[in-house]
Amino acid sequence: MICICDIILTYSPWSEDWFQEIYSKIKDHTLVTEDRCYIIHRFCKQCLHFEGAFTECFVYRGGIAFLIAHILVNNYVQDRQVHLFDTFSGMPAIANEDPSGFKEGLFRDVSLSAVKDYLQILPFIIFYQCLIPEILKKENVKDL
Numbered sequence: 001m002i003c004i005c006d007i008i009l010t011y012s013p014w015s016e017d018w019f020q021e022i023y024s025k026i027k028d029h030t031l032v033t034e035d036r037c038y039i040i041h042r043f044c045k046q047c048l049h050f051e052g053a054f055t056e057c058f059v060y061r062g063g064i065a066f067l068i069a070h071i072l073v074n075n076y077v078q079d080r081q082v083h084l085f086d087t088f089s090g091m092p093a094i095a096n097e098d099p100s101g102f103k104e105g106l107f108r109d110v111s112l113s114a115v116k117d118y119l120q121i122l123p124f125i126i127f128y129q130c131l132i133p134e135i136l137k138k139e140n141v142k143d144l
């Protein structure tokens with residue numbers, strides 16, 4: 001006899017081969033856990049039903065950006081851009097005022113050129129090496 005509780009508890013669609021293939025390409029480039037990457041993938045796929053660009057704030061090594069761009073490429077979407085905002089050099093000084101505990105300099109083991117190299121096979125990506133939220137106050141960014 002199979003207990004229904006066992007089935008529910010062990011249901012992990014991120015273990016499926018198709019997702020593992022994608023995840024193998026991003027796992028060394030993201031801090032986001034496998035199950036959450038799967039959920040982000042499903043949400044972004046649904047977003048293809050809406051118009052507009054994709055934006056990621058806090059990109060770090062680019063794993064989630066890869067996930068988004070991969071969805072666009074795999075679904076033959078060619079008219080969307082992916083806008084990526086980060087310092088690409090770690091947490092800025094303003095982080096010291098944030099109660100989250102992420103202090104200045106954390107996540108500095110990255111560079112804009114390294115993220116660009118990683119994402120170069122994916123089109124439509126625009127990089128903003130910047131401080132959030134300052135960049136979001138700029139006129140041209142509001143219209144994305």
Ligand SMILES: C[S@@+](CC[C@H](N)C(=O)[O-])C[C@H]1O[C@@H](n2cnc3c(N)ncnc32)[C@H](O)[C@@H]1O
Nearest residue numbers: 030031032058059060086087090091107131132
């Ligand atoms: C926790 S990581 C983001 C996780 C990432 N999405 C991933 O897939 O692993 C934090 C990133 O946000 C950036 N960051 C934090 N505060 C920032 C700010 N105010 N402006 C720009 N970038 C910031 C850091 O430089 C770092 O790259």
